[in-house]
Amino acid sequence: MTQPAGASDAPGPGALQPLLPSDPSQLAGYRLLGRLGAGGMGVVYLGRTDNGELAAVKVTHADQADQADFRARFRREVEAARRVVSPWAVPVLGADPDAPEPWMATAFVPGPSLGEAVRGHGPLPERSVRILGGAVARALAAVHAAGLVHRDVKPGNILLAVDGPRLIDFGIARVTGETGLTSVDMVVGTPGFLAPEQAEARAAEIGPAADVFALGCLLAFATTGRPPFGSGSLDALLYRTVHDEPDLAGLPDALLDLVRQCVAKRPAERPTAEEVAARLTEDTPGAAADWLPAPVVTTIAARSAAMLALPAIDATAPGVAPAAPPKPSRRGFLLLGAGAAVLAAGGGAYALVNSRRDKAGEDGKAPAPKVPDTWAIGLLADLSGPAKEIGQAQERGARLAVEQFNAIHKGKPFTLQLKVSDDRGDRGAALAAARRLTTDPAVVAVLGPTSDDTGQAALPAFDEAGLPLLTVSAGYNLLTLRDANTTVLRAIPNHIMAGTYLSFATTLLPQVRRPGVLQERTDDQYSWQYTGGIRFGFKQAGITPHFRVVPGRATDYRRIIGEMIDAGIDAYIHCGVRSTAVLAARALTELGFTGPKFTGQHVFGPAFLKEAGAAAEGWFVCAPVVDPVQRAADEKQKPADRKAVQDFLAAYRKRYGTDPAFYTGESFDVVNMVTAWLATSSAKGPLTRKGLWAALRAQKYTGAMGGYEFQPNGELKGVGTFIYGVENGAYKFIGGAPGYPNKPKTS
Known part of the structure; x- marks a missing residue:
């Protein structure tokens, strides 16, 4: 059986399909019994000769046969197949490249690929x-x-x-x-x-x-x-x-x-x-x-038996006569019932008003909807899994924002709650965790997710409900860069842009001329996107890096990085996760490499400092978040901006008795962005989920950690990536990553 041109993997004989009305019943001595596969260039049929021999008969479409170059390629395929003589290659039984619709028959193999x-x-x-x-x-x-x-x-x-x-x-x-x-x-x-x-x-x-x-x-x-x-x-x-x-x-x-x-x-x-x-x-x-x-x-055996049971020739499939409608199945009933339930709850256009209504007055007019006593912000986060430090930081920031809102407004125009759903960092549990929030009519918007994987898995729930999802840590590009995104607002750069800004940051060091870029594939989507951004950034800067890619299972980093050093690298960039960055840091130290070392978001955090120890010293780490303590001490800010972060810091210390972790301040800001819009807009009439994403996207909001402005597709405008240096076992804030490269001077 050969594949139809244009098909990636033709179905096996177990997937034999009936002939269509437009299909021939016979071709060059073969009775055609059904379709084995089809592609843009032609169809592969199961054929049988009068003596019972089965064949895979490949026929090209007439419009393709009219193209001289296509007919030449088909003729070449026939000639090539005929030239190969081996018991382990399917032989050609017959062919006619010059027929109105060129065809070729090969021996049929009733087994799977x-x-x-x-x-x-x-x-x-x-x-x-x-x-x-x-x-x-x-x-x-x-x-x-x-x-x-x-x-x-x-x-x-x-x-x-x-x-x-x-x-x-x-x-x-x-x-x-x-x-x-x-x-x-x-x-x-x-x-x-x-x-x-x-x-x-x-x-x-x-x-x-x-x-x-x-x-x-x-x-x-x-x-x-x-x-x-x-x-x-x-x-x-x-x-x-x-x-x-x-x-x-x-x-x-x-x-x-x-x-x-x-x-x-x-x-x-x-x-x-x-x-x-x-x-x-x-x-x-x-x-x-x-x-x-x-x-x-x-x-x-099953496929061979099915071939033996084939009739002399199958009837073609019905023409355009409509098939009788199937009887309703229980699944169809359940789906209909679920859809009715969504409509009853308002679905994507659910009005954020209490389902309770005032009784009709004596005049018989329908009562006006009552404003709810309690609305909610949802939090979808990893609170007990591999990224629980980030998830817990996000929960604390969101909870502080909700508590401050309630303290300021004291129930007017409403009281706000924080409803939390822990996805445990488990892709398989993320959709159910998301639906616990999206099906709650009190939830107006959700902060989350913590990670890329859980975000991809949970996204259908938010699209179905029309509920805004605002993330401060998931950088996977397709959460926002997809057709008609009306769900996600990303308060950090996507990984591709973050990689670009990291490469721009590297160009601030004039000695860098031959950076080595290692892509390791533990988290393949992250590392590939980060590497793609870095490649683009260095191209803009006129720098040619040395690239190296290794599987996620690789552990011999001394050998891998030794080969990169031998290739002449003068800087090292790690596109991968924390555990492999630790291996790289130790290998670079053991090999005596003295050039600058850079990495990105999936390495940033206290765990890298602890696990790499002294080998982390001197690394530069780009991350999409700001340290509130260092930001509060920055005297270069505008007085109003500095006061905002100082107020946040004081409130957090009073509430939790410690300094906030990374990602806390951004979570606090994003929730405040939502509640500020709710408080302002509630006086104008009933609010709905429908249109809320667009309204939030259009905002220009300034919070404790900086400004937030979004592109039409929900992506963050501006750079939003920050550089830290590891010094004495701690992260030292250096500043924002540049939005353009510094091109090396030519001598």
């Missing part, structure tokens, strides 16, 4: 991987002997059969050294399973070694269940492929060295496909199925 098998049943045992790798390596050796490069060796292009695996899909294969039908700057292949020379579109370097690199990635995936360069956005995968060390944790010793050699960055350092086959082959599957785990064999 490697990707389906691993996703459905978990990684394969070592023996299965060795047999799999040996067979695929021999198929690739045949490809290379035919003068071809496959260029798309991935789990979706390996089918598992009882008697062994099969390599499929020669749609982007090309003759070694050929570039005629592919742009020289076009990345061709599947990110995560392509070689660095493919990732950087170095066409002249793409040869058989690129397939061996992909084979190494394939073996790692089959053994561990995860791609060695992770997952995520296209740009992130391409970047890691070039700069990252593969994540090979979990590979048995017998496979580790071979896989590591296969995924070497330089093509010349990789073994040939023949060498891989020789090192992997201990036995062959023959005709037995015992080379695969039982659950995979069961899947193959």
